[in-house]
Amino acid sequence: MFENIATGFELFFTLGNILAITAGVCLGVVVGAIPGLTATMAVALALPFTFNLDPVTGILLLVGVYKGGVFGGSITAILIRAPGTPAAACTVLDGYPLAQKGQAGKALNMALYASCIADFLSNLSLIFFASLIAGLALAFGPPEYFWLICFSLTVVISISGSSLTKGLISGLLGLLTSTIGLDLVYGTQRFTYGNFNLMGGVSYIPLLIGLFALPEVIDFYVRKVAPFTVKAADRSRVTLAEFKGSLLSIIRGSFIGVIIGTIPGAGATAAAFLSYGEARRTAKSPETFGKGNVEGVAASEAGNNGVAGATLIPLLALGIPGDVVTAVILGAFMLQGLTPGPLMFQDNITIIYAIFIGIMLSSIVLLGSGKLAIRYFARIADIPRHILLPIVLMFCVFGSYAVQSQMFDVGVMLAFGVLGFIMMKINMAAAPFLMGFILGPLFEDNLRRSFLISEDILIFFRSPICWIFITITVFSLFVGIRRELRATRAKRDAIRASGAS
Amino acid sequence: MSETTTQTNARKGRRREILFAALTLAASVLFGLFVIPGGVATPASVKHLPLSPAFLPYLLTGAIGIFALIHLLEAIFAPHIPADEEAGALDAHPKWKSRVLMLIALLLVYLLLPDQVGMLVTSMVVTIALLAMGGERRPVILIGVGISVPLLVYLFFTQVAQVPMPLGFFEDWM
Numbered sequence: 001m002f003e004n005i006a007t008g009f010e011l012f013f014t015l016g017n018i019l020a021i022t023a024g025v026c027l028g029v030v031v032g033a034i035p036g037l038t039a040t041m042a043v044a045l046a047l048p049f050t051f052n053l054d055p056v057t058g059i060l061l062l063v064g065v066y067k068g069g070v071f072g073g074s075i076t077a078i079l080i081r082a083p084g085t086p087a088a089a090c091t092v093l094d095g096y097p098l099a100q101k102g103q104a105g106k107a108l109n110m111a112l113y114a115s116c117i118a119d120f121l122s123n124l125s126l127i128f129f130a131s132l133i134a135g136l137a138l139a140f141g142p143p144e145y146f147w148l149i150c151f152s153l154t155v156v157i158s159i160s161g162s163s164l165t166k167g168l169i170s171g172l173l174g175l176l177t178s179t180i181g182l183d184l185v186y187g188t189q190r191f192t193y194g195n196f197n198l199m200g201g202v203s204y205i206p207l208l209i210g211l212f213a214l215p216e217v218i219d220f221y222v223r224k225v226a227p228f229t230v231k232a233a234d235r236s237r238v239t240l241a242e243f244k245g246s247l248l249s250i251i252r253g254s255f256i257g258v259i260i261g262t263i264p265g266a267g268a269t270a271a272a273f274l275s276y277g278e279a280r281r282t283a284k285s286p287e288t289f290g291k292g293n294v295e296g297v298a299a300s301e302a303g304n305n306g307v308a309g310a311t312l313i314p315l316l317a318l319g320i321p322g323d324v325v326t327a328v329i330l331g332a333f334m335l336q337g338l339t340p341g342p343l344m345f346q347d348n349i350t351i352i353y354a355i356f357i358g359i360m361l362s363s364i365v366l367l368g369s370g371k372l373a374i375r376y377f378a379r380i381a382d383i384p385r386h387i388l389l390p391i392v393l394m395f396c397v398f399g400s401y402a403v404q405s406q407m408f409d410v411g412v413m414l415a416f417g418v419l420g421f422i423m424m425k426i427n428m429a430a431a432p433f434l435m436g437f438i439l440g441p442l443f444e445d446n447l448r449r450s451f452l453i454s455e456d457i458l459i460f461f462r463s464p465i466c467w468i469f470i471t472i473t474v475f476s477l478f479v480g481i482r483r484e485l486r487a488t489r490a491k492r493d494a495i496r497a498s499g500a501s
Numbered sequence: 502m503s504e505t506t507t508q509t510n511a512r513k514g515r516r517r518e519i520l521f522a523a524l525t526l527a528a529s530v531l532f533g534l535f536v537i538p539g540g541v542a543t544p545a546s547v548k549h550l551p552l553s554p555a556f557l558p559y560l561l562t563g564a565i566g567i568f569a570l571i572h573l574l575e576a577i578f579a580p581h582i583p584a585d586e587e588a589g590a591l592d593a594h595p596k597w598k599s600r601v602l603m604l605i606a607l608l609l610v611y612l613l614l615p616d617q618v619g620m621l622v623t624s625m626v627v628t629i630a631l632l633a634m635g636g637e638r639r640p641v642i643l644i645g646v647g648i649s650v651p652l653l654v655y656l657f658f659t660q661v662a663q664v665p666m667p668l669g670f671f672e673d674w675m
Contacts, residue, residue, distance in 0.1 A: 031662075037662060041662070045662060045663065162582070163572070163582075165568050165569075165571050165572040165575065166521075166572065168564075168568050169525060169565055169568050169569060169572070172561050172564050172565045172568070173565065175557075175561050176558060176561045176562065176565070179557055179558050179561075183542075183554035185552060185554070186544050186547075186554055188541070188542035188543070188544060188554050189540075189541075189542055190540065190541045190542075190554055190558070191536075191540040191541065191558075192540075193540065218604060220635070221594070221600050221601075221603075221604050221631075221634060221635070222593055222594060222597050222600060222601060222604075223593060223594055223597075385635075386632065386635025386636055386637055387632060387635070387637065387642065387646055389631070389635070390627070390628045390631035390632055390635070391628070391646075391650055391654075393611075393627070393628075393631065394624050394627070394628060394650070394651060394654060395654065397611050397620075397624065398620070398624075398654055398655075398658050398664075398666070401615075401620070401664070401666065401667075402658060402662065402664040405664065405665060407612065407615060407616060407667070410611065410612055410615075411612055414608050414611070414612060417608075426517070426521055444557050447551060447557075448551060448552055451549055451551050451552055452552065455548070455549060488582065491582045492579060492580050492582065495580045495581075495582065496580060
């Protein structure tokens with residue numbers, strides 16, 4: 001093993017590899033920060049550049065782009081409430097309120113630290129537990145997935161905002177919206193009304209951009225004065241006490257990200273929301289979440305970056321891509337004449353180790369390039385809002401169009417922007433809607449596939465994994481609802497008391 | 502805030518919540534009775550209820566209806582809790598109606614014009630209009646930002662990100 005590691009080191013330490021990973025991370029951060037341009041798109045764009053590179057250099061370039069892209073999404077999420085990537089949607093919840101308070105620097109730095117730590121832990125998991133975790137992921141069938149999604153959906157309780165019932169309605173509306181399109185089993189149409197553009201369902205990116213970024217733009221023009229001045233050139237930094245206070249959430253979020261990332265298809269967005277929900281559930285003052293709690297930023301960023309290294313586990317260990325990005329990376333491996341999977345660990349172990357070393361380095365590069373990006377990107381928030389918001393709207397339109405090169409997607413973005421604005425006005429949280437929309441197809445697909453397998457409801461209780469997820473789902477529901485009801489009761493008591501006095 | 506203002510706000514807030522819950526409840530009933538039967542094609546060969554394409558929409562609509570009913574009862578019988586946003590809400594712009602109409606018009610321009618005049622020209626027009634609407638009067642900023650930023654963003658998307666943008670009638674010239 002040590003011989004292989006030494007050869008891996010030798011193979012990795014070339015100027016080309018170090019430049020590739022640095023360039024990849026920097027490119028990823030920039031592209032990830034632009035709403036509409038996702039990490040997937042950045043990796044796909046970088047793919048042609050790997051054709052003439054060494055296998056290790058090419059793969060490291062793509063991995064760097066991927067990791068940079070995941071972090072980059074948080075920058076605009078914090079500064080202008082426009083998540084650069086879907087996974088950064090959860091960072092909006094506390095990141096943007098912090099920016100509104102003039103503490104964008106603190107939010108951005110915490111996002112970076114949490115991202116780097118989570119990325120590092122995720123990489124360690126990839127290196128040491130790849131085969132073990134990959135085996136666990138293989139034990140997941142449709143019923144296990146179904147319960148995992150049910151557990152993930154319980155997070156809606158934590159992100160419901162001021163009203164639990166409204167939050168639940170918002171989540172259910174998101175789930176309902178996800179049913180639009182062709183039916184997964186029978187191929188019949190659902191709510192498409194013959195519209196070809198809706199056959200594949202409502203596009204994910206335009207919905208995300210519309211729901212989060214556009215309401216801010218609309219609100220600015222409807223209000224008498226700009227309600228908040230976001231100041232990024234503040235001197236707010238993460239204090240040692242804040243960092244220590246968030247460390248547990250970062251570590252927990254990282255491992256949530258690792259577990260979710262290992263399971264193909266579960267995704268970084270779900271990991272971010274789960275990590276956020278857990279941080280809020282265990283916090284001493286959960287009521288501060290959603291109003292600019294730096295721990296909320298740390299938890300969500302740890303969740304989504306924890307996924308980044310872990311998605312490579314099923315890819316490298318089993319040859320199974322966990323998401324679209326890893327599918328593109330799988331393509332890059334194949335273009336280089338390498339086939340990820342168990343055989344690769346026998347035939348190309350030195351390449352594997354060289355990639356592992358490069359991936360470990362990517363966390364450090366991410367810290368450096370992230371610091372640099374924060375310094376320059378943070379200036380965005382110093383732009384007066386009447387100049388900034390028309391540019392934000394332009395990015396929303398360009399970003400939505402870029403997804404499928406269709407004006408229909410711009411329409412989807414505008415429609416969900418109006419919906420998001422209405423939700424903002426009636427104090428209905430938009431985050432549960434997004435969570436429901438993302439998890440909806442997985443929820444339904446696994447529910448129905450389970451029934452197709454056995455036609456018996458007992459299939460949902462077939463394995464210990466099912467029972468583990470049933471238990472934690474029930475526990476999470478119980479604790480979450482009890483906490484929300486207690487908080488509501490306390491508020492009502494306070495109102496009654498103030499009315500009586 | 503005086504006691505009377507607080508009570509008036511609470512009354513308004515309660516009314517708003519009742520209206521929201523009642524409308525959601527009505528919408529869920531209409532959705533269940535008309536939209537799902539009309540919008541979801543269910544094959545006759547479906548053996549089990551959960552396998553039906555209409556199963557989840559009905560389940561979700563029912564759940565929305567139930568939560569709307571709970572919210573309605575809560576709004577009627579329990580004291581109203583003002584949301585944080587409600588308490589700190591700023592007044593609407595004095596000309597908010599005309600501004601909303603202008604904004605809708607500009608959003609429609611973004612939706613309908615790119616296929617005719619191209620994405621670049623459309624974004625320049627809308628950006629300049631929004632800058633003016635936001636109160637910018639300096640011609641250098643209006644023209645400078647309104648032309649240079651859309652041009653740079655357009656070039657980034659088309660040349661770097663390789664995303665083809667609509668050119669409109671410029672397509673024939675190029």
